[in-house]
Amino acid sequence: MHKNEARPLAIGLIILGGLIRVTQHWNFAPVGAISLFAGARLRGWRAYALPLALMAVTDPLLGGYSALTPLIYASFLLNVWIGSRLRETESPLAIGGAALAGSVQFFLLTNFAWLYPTSLYPHNFAGILASYTAGVPFFWRTLASDLFYSGVLFGLHAWLSRTVARRERVTAAQAA
Numbered sequence: 001m002h003k004n005e006a007r008p009l010a011i012g013l014i015i016l017g018g019l020i021r022v023t024q025h026w027n028f029a030p031v032g033a034i035s036l037f038a039g040a041r042l043r044g045w046r047a048y049a050l051p052l053a054l055m056a057v058t059d060p061l062l063g064g065y066s067a068l069t070p071l072i073y074a075s076f077l078l079n080v081w082i083g084s085r086l087r088e089t090e091s092p093l094a095i096g097g098a099a100l101a102g103s104v105q106f107f108l109l110t111n112f113a114w115l116y117p118t119s120l121y122p123h124n125f126a127g128i129l130a131s132y133t134a135g136v137p138f139f140w141r142t143l144a145s146d147l148f149y150s151g152v153l154f155g156l157h158a159w160l161s162r163t164v165a166r167r168e169r170v171t172a173a174q175a176a
Contacts, residue, residue, distance in 0.1 A: 009165040010041035011050065013153050018054035020149075022061050027141040031055065032102050033149030035076040036095075041157060041170070048080050070115050075106045088169055090158050092151070099150040101124025103143040111135040 014037060017030040024030075035051040042050065052073055059065055079102040086098055111131050121127035161169040 007042060007168050009160055009168045010037070010157060011046075014042075014050050014054065017149065017153060018058055021058050023055070025144075027138055028145040028148075030145065030149035030153070031076060032079055032106060032142065033099065033153055034097055035079035036086070036102050036146070036150055037153040037157070039080035040086035040095075040098075040154070041083075047075055047084065051076055051080060063098070068110065068113055072110060075109045076106055078102070078109075083159045084163055086106035088170065090111040090154065092154075095150055095154050096147060099146040100143065103139065103146045106142060107132075107135060116147055 014034050017034040017037070021029045021031060021034075031051070031054075034054065038047045038051050055073060055076065059069070082098050082102050082105075086094055089095075111134075112128065121130045157168070158170070161167075
């Protein structure tokens with residue numbers, strides 16, 4: 001497949017993930033997995049634009065934007081970059097490791113950021129620790145959703161690309 005060719009199956013799965021996002025209200029959403037998957041299965045500007053567009057469209061349906069929205073979006077763009085390291089693989093171990101890395105970077109970035117625009121925590125090392133400690137319950141749900149939805153997206157793509165949309169099949173031979 002030419003590197004600039006559209007990948008309708010991958011795009012369709014990302015849009016499906018965006019629709020699922022608006023039904024989830026327990027911090028168990030596919031956004032991290034969507035970003036990871038987009039980086040792995042789309043190329044160029046589409047890999048970065050599609051997850052951001054889905055966030056921008058669905059955020060107003062889920063409570064709107066905040067002062068941290070740009071940082072949250074930047075974190076998901078990091079997930080796209082992490083996902084781009086998975087372009088030539090369908091390895092569950094590699095995908096799981098990338099999902100874990102995406103969850104950890106999201107946790108570290110967003111919980112540190114919550115420290116500064118609020119007065120919930122003192123602006124010192126103890127405040128940073130308190131912010132991270134308070135975020136741990138959310139981290140476990142984020143990690144679980146990133147692992148689950150990454151498995152669903154990558155698994156569906158692997159299965160459908162072998163049975164329905166063979167042109168999107170990922171193989172090591174494509175890298176050559």
